[in-house]
Amino acid sequence: MTDLISVNQALSQILSEFSSLPPEEIEISEALFRTLAEDIHSPFDLPLFSNSSVDGFAVCASKDIRAGLRGNFTLPVVGDIPAGVQTNLRLGKGETARIMTGAPLPEGADAVLPVEDTSYPYRDGSAPLPTEVTFYRFPKPGENVRPRGQDVQKGQKLLIKGRKLQPQDIGMLATLGLDRIPVVRKPRIALFSSGDELLSPGIPPQPGKIFDANSYSLGLLAQREGAEVIRLGVARDQYQAVVDLFEKAKNANTDLILTSAGVSVGAFDFVRQVLEEHGQVKLWRVNMRPGKPLTYGSFAGIPVISLPGNPVSAFVGFLVFVRPVIAKLTGLEPTPPATLPVILEHPVLSDGRESYLRAIVQKTQDGFVARLTGHQGSGNLYSLVQANALLIIPAGVKSLPAGETVQAWLLDDEPLPVLEKPE
Amino acid sequence: MTDLISVNQALSQILSEFSSLPPEEIEISEALFRTLAEDIHSPFDLPLFSNSSVDGFAVCASKDIRAGLRGNFTLPVVGDIPAGVQTNLRLGKGETARIMTGAPLPEGADAVLPVEDTSYPYRDGSAPLPTEVTFYRFPKPGENVRPRGQDVQKGQKLLIKGRKLQPQDIGMLATLGLDRIPVVRKPRIALFSSGDELLSPGIPPQPGKIFDANSYSLGLLAQREGAEVIRLGVARDQYQAVVDLFEKAKNANTDLILTSAGVSVGAFDFVRQVLEEHGQVKLWRVNMRPGKPLTYGSFAGIPVISLPGNPVSAFVGFLVFVRPVIAKLTGLEPTPPATLPVILEHPVLSDGRESYLRAIVQKTQDGFVARLTGHQGSGNLYSLVQANALLIIPAGVKSLPAGETVQAWLLDDEPLPVLEKPE
Numbered sequence: 001m002t003d004l005i006s007v008n009q010a011l012s013q014i015l016s017e018f019s020s021l022p023p024e025e026i027e028i029s030e031a032l033f034r035t036l037a038e039d040i041h042s043p044f045d046l047p048l049f050s051n052s053s054v055d056g057f058a059v060c061a062s063k064d065i066r067a068g069l070r071g072n073f074t075l076p077v078v079g080d081i082p083a084g085v086q087t088n089l090r091l092g093k094g095e096t097a098r099i100m101t102g103a104p105l106p107e108g109a110d111a112v113l114p115v116e117d118t119s120y121p122y123r124d125g126s127a128p129l130p131t132e133v134t135f136y137r138f139p140k141p142g143e144n145v146r147p148r149g150q151d152v153q154k155g156q157k158l159l160i161k162g163r164k165l166q167p168q169d170i171g172m173l174a175t176l177g178l179d180r181i182p183v184v185r186k187p188r189i190a191l192f193s194s195g196d197e198l199l200s201p202g203i204p205p206q207p208g209k210i211f212d213a214n215s216y217s218l219g220l221l222a223q224r225e226g227a228e229v230i231r232l233g234v235a236r237d238q239y240q241a242v243v244d245l246f247e248k249a250k251n252a253n254t255d256l257i258l259t260s261a262g263v264s265v266g267a268f269d270f271v272r273q274v275l276e277e278h279g280q281v282k283l284w285r286v287n288m289r290p291g292k293p294l295t296y297g298s299f300a301g302i303p304v305i306s307l308p309g310n311p312v313s314a315f316v317g318f319l320v321f322v323r324p325v326i327a328k329l330t331g332l333e334p335t336p337p338a339t340l341p342v343i344l345e346h347p348v349l350s351d352g353r354e355s356y357l358r359a360i361v362q363k364t365q366d367g368f369v370a371r372l373t374g375h376q377g378s379g380n381l382y383s384l385v386q387a388n389a390l391l392i393i394p395a396g397v398k399s400l401p402a403g404e405t406v407q408a409w410l411l412d413d414e415p416l417p418v419l420e421k422p423e
Numbered sequence: 424m425t426d427l428i429s430v431n432q433a434l435s436q437i438l439s440e441f442s443s444l445p446p447e448e449i450e451i452s453e454a455l456f457r458t459l460a461e462d463i464h465s466p467f468d469l470p471l472f473s474n475s476s477v478d479g480f481a482v483c484a485s486k487d488i489r490a491g492l493r494g495n496f497t498l499p500v501v502g503d504i505p506a507g508v509q510t511n512l513r514l515g516k517g518e519t520a521r522i523m524t525g526a527p528l529p530e531g532a533d534a535v536l537p538v539e540d541t542s543y544p545y546r547d548g549s550a551p552l553p554t555e556v557t558f559y560r561f562p563k564p565g566e567n568v569r570p571r572g573q574d575v576q577k578g579q580k581l582l583i584k585g586r587k588l589q590p591q592d593i594g595m596l597a598t599l600g601l602d603r604i605p606v607v608r609k610p611r612i613a614l615f616s617s618g619d620e621l622l623s624p625g626i627p628p629q630p631g632k633i634f635d636a637n638s639y640s641l642g643l644l645a646q647r648e649g650a651e652v653i654r655l656g657v658a659r660d661q662y663q664a665v666v667d668l669f670e671k672a673k674n675a676n677t678d679l680i681l682t683s684a685g686v687s688v689g690a691f692d693f694v695r696q697v698l699e700e701h702g703q704v705k706l707w708r709v710n711m712r713p714g715k716p717l718t719y720g721s722f723a724g725i726p727v728i729s730l731p732g733n734p735v736s737a738f739v740g741f742l743v744f745v746r747p748v749i750a751k752l753t754g755l756e757p758t759p760p761a762t763l764p765v766i767l768e769h770p771v772l773s774d775g776r777e778s779y780l781r782a783i784v785q786k787t788q789d790g791f792v793a794r795l796t797g798h799q800g801s802g803n804l805y806s807l808v809q810a811n812a813l814l815i816i817p818a819g820v821k822s823l824p825a826g827e828t829v830q831a832w833l834l835d836d837e838p839l840p841v842l843e844k845p846e
Contacts, residue, residue: 028624028639029639029642029643029654032643032646032647044628046803046805047633047802048628048633049630049631053800053801053802055687055688055689055690055692080690082619082660082690082691083618083619083620083631083660083689083691084618084619084620084621084631084632084660085619085631086630086631087631098690100689100690100691101687101689101732101733102618102620102633102732102802103620103631104630104631114688115688116688122688123688127690129690146800146802150798150800150803151797151798151800151802151803151804151805151806152805158805158808159808166834166835167639167640167641167643167644167647167738168640168738168804168807168808168834169808170639170640170643171636171637171639171640171643171734171738171804171807172636172804172805172807172808173624173639174624174634174635174636174638174639174640175633175634175636175734175804176624176634177622177624177625177626177627177628177634178624178625179623179624179625180625195506195507195525196505196506196507196508197506197507197525197526198507199600200602201451201596201597201599201600201601201602202600202601202602202603203600204600205467205471205600207472207509207527208472208506208507208508208509208510208526208527209507210470210471210525210598211597211598211599211600212597213594213595213597213598214594215597216451216452216590216593216594216596216597217590217591217593217594217597218590219452219590220452220455220590220593220594221590223455224455224590231452237505237506237507264478264524265478265538265539265545265546266478266506266523266524267478267503267505267521267523267550267552268505268506268523269478309524309525310524311594311598315590315591315594374574375573375574377476377569377573377574378476379470379476379525379569379574380469380573380574381574381591381594381595381598382469382574382575382581382595383574384591384594384595385581385582385591385592385595411589411591412589
């Protein structure tokens, strides 16, 4: 099969045709896992003002120490500074003020002693502000003070363009007073399956027919990678039915059309034919297993990736080609899934194509070992459900003995078998 | 501080008060990352009927071989079986029928030769059904046939209760014809911050005030773990304001109320006082850093976890206590985040509490090494933004030398530094 393109060559060609989508401005509460479209610099110092890191009593420690204060001593309480106020208090030598966590330090003060280390009855919620308080120890200058600019300086670059935003990042953006931020627009992907044999779930099985799995697994894969998915259902095995769904996809204003089935060598495989006549087929058939009939092209100028119809082939084709395309569209690096070298528990046969085999990877004393999950037919979705990894058998390899090391792609979002559990 | 509870003890006590929420039935297209509430057994064999795994020509290979057919030979084409039909065709010795991938095998047939291995002009989409076809090689009995029940038998348990559903699982459910499935109901979590110093982002900074980060970072953490979050904003530092937001949370029909700030020893910390007077404080102050003032209790019978107000303390408290609670509510194992043993690049000081320090973990030739991300103040969210892990320094430890191994919790959803990249 000399006309088959290698996986890497196909991926490079496909990726070269996509770039990051334009930015849009959204509310930070909607920004989880979105890609930041611009660098974010701090508009001010953080902390914004010197403040107390504890609930306690502020003093002018340097002056007091020079004045000879040490050990136990009692000071007059000359003020009370709750959080959230602007204080005009000026603290002098030998004076103290009650201060709450986060409240601005009064002028002159340079340390705070926690309430726990004073005579103040802090467990009594209704205790009034005392007129004097006894210190059980002497705070060091700077103790429990968060000086202005300690963490971040005005103008400092805090978050870099291209970052996939996590909860802590969005907390940081809030801290900077930002309620809206520029992120890369979500890719819009239209999705349909094709085939007269496909039934939508929710009805009894019918002779000769099977239920459409790909509309669900591919749609949710795309959603998991951050795309907005427009589901268009199933196209019948008729030329015009396929054209109609492509038209619908085009009119839905999509960045990518994703289809499954209809791209092999069957007499009723119209997807490729429609692309040839209404757009372009740029790439057909890749040297991989499963997934060989993969087709890349365009319909009315919109990029199209057509995956094979077998559910495992479609799934693997998605991970190999569509996942990196979505990453690139969303402004992220199109990296492969998390990968781990694993040891084969048993011999593995291949057919010379780059193969993606469903496997269970487990951690043992000898390292990570892998065994295949039963029958590897490309229609057998159960082999994928049982698996936690895909073993990658390189092109040109027809068999590997037990004990050989191969690369595995981890399938689930939490690679639990890989990592240690704490004792 | 003999009144501090250990992290493990506090976690056990809190977890013992939660159990999995009841099931609800939802559409499979909405089920990504939801927890399956019942075992799923297959209602039928898979494949449902014996079918072809290629586009090709079906033959009665066993009979034909016994009849002496070998090498190149030409057979009459007696039928055409597209996918999706119920065929009544009965194939005899020395006959063939065109068959498409996934189409039911006709009675009598036991092998399919791919079109590529025949004289059929498969690259010509408009080629009509031929009256005869030449086979360039002889198919083995069983070749390219997917027998009924090869992958799954009727009644077989395919997906187990408690599984967090991935795209391939939902594809499997579709394959079984299921459009609705029982999943564990999503936890509803009401969230508010408290403090007169808190501003909502989107306005200019004001003297003495800071922007509320926790409403965002905690809300998005809870959302990331699968909860539905009801954001109630910020309670002023007044007893009645805090009561009012708790009432609002109660009326929102929530499974858990999550608050931040107001639980320390400050004179305006009303959250704990409100719990004491309108419900119960079951646990206060844990032997951890940051996060000591953590409070667990109830308001009008609804469980309440009150985290400290400092953004890093709130974040760490969430990971340690709230994340496992959400896991348990959603029917999952309340496991800790993915954990990795790492080597300290430099000495680390602690204060004897169980400490969670922000760090960068990197893979080196010597293994995974960790260094702290600058100033570790619990108000310094930037130290968390820079980190990809939290180092756990056990209780009772006050310092660790460089080279020591500690456990690290990985923070991001993709633990990229941990895993190999393929060459």
